[in-house]
Amino acid sequence: MLETQFGTVWMIRHGLLLLLAGLVLLREREISAADWIAWRAEGWALATAGAVAMAWAGHAAAAEPWGLAAALGDALHIAAAGAWLGALLPLVLLLFAASREAGADARPFAVLAVRRFSTMALAVMLAIVATGLWNAWVQVGSVPALIGTQYGWLLLAKVALLMPILGLAALGRRRLLPALSGEAAAVGRPAMAHLCRFVAWELGLAALILAVTSGLALTAPARHDAPYWPLSYRLAYDVMAEVPGVKTRLLVGSQIAVLGLVGAPPPFS
């Protein structure tokens, strides 16, 4: 326990979790607004500190030569994932309760909560993607390692699961969020029930991402594994560069691709 980094991090994490358990299990009803905020802010800080400490007991902490930067990137990834993924279950419960006939009294509260979450989720998702790319670079580092190792396949599965979540989130944000403030019986309530189903789907897919991530944590990073190249050809620019005219064609082709991406209509518009 005292002689390994895993043991030290485990003790720090569980010290924080015991404090959190005390805070949660011995809670008394808050009277003042300051107490109300303080209890939740302390809980958030302890939960976040306990979770991000995991970064120092995983693959990121052992990454060379970027040890600290890799662990910090992983810590930010965990904190951002917690703020998004962990919020889905309470949001489903809130939307379900407020979308029922008997939950009409809480509908303005639910609409406000979902709007605030949606604003935060955009920034959080950008942080998840940015830190995920950094983590992938640290642990994978090359295309052969990405498509030719078990770690790389799990990472690709994680990305593939994230795509439909982003689609559902974009659709919910563009179509359902504005409808929440519509006329209660005809527009607002059905939109809330619809959004509840969307968030439940996101939660299901996020649980699958979590399962894949659990597998990643117990798999040797691709950078330290011998890749098996599954294709019958290799992607080697050095070889291609010797072919006459290839640089010009590559330049023109890449510019057309960029123009296509920029000019494409936004999804779900």
Next chain:
Amino acid sequence: MTLLGVLVRFVQLGAALGLIGIFTVLLLAGRSDRATALAWEARVLSLMRWIVVALLFSGVVALAYQAVVATGRAARCSSPRPGCA
């Protein structure tokens, strides 16, 4: 990579992220005196208590699992030679 290891890690990650998310939503949603909102908050707080207990319990299991893996006892247990204890 064993099923037990993945399962323990899944519970650890899910519970840890769940706690961050619950506190985030509680802070974002703000206060309300409406009956449905209060019932929702009570439900979420009750869920949170179970998550904290699950997180602490799975933490002990994760430590035991790591100790077994690090000392190589799991490999010895699955081999025909004695020395699993």
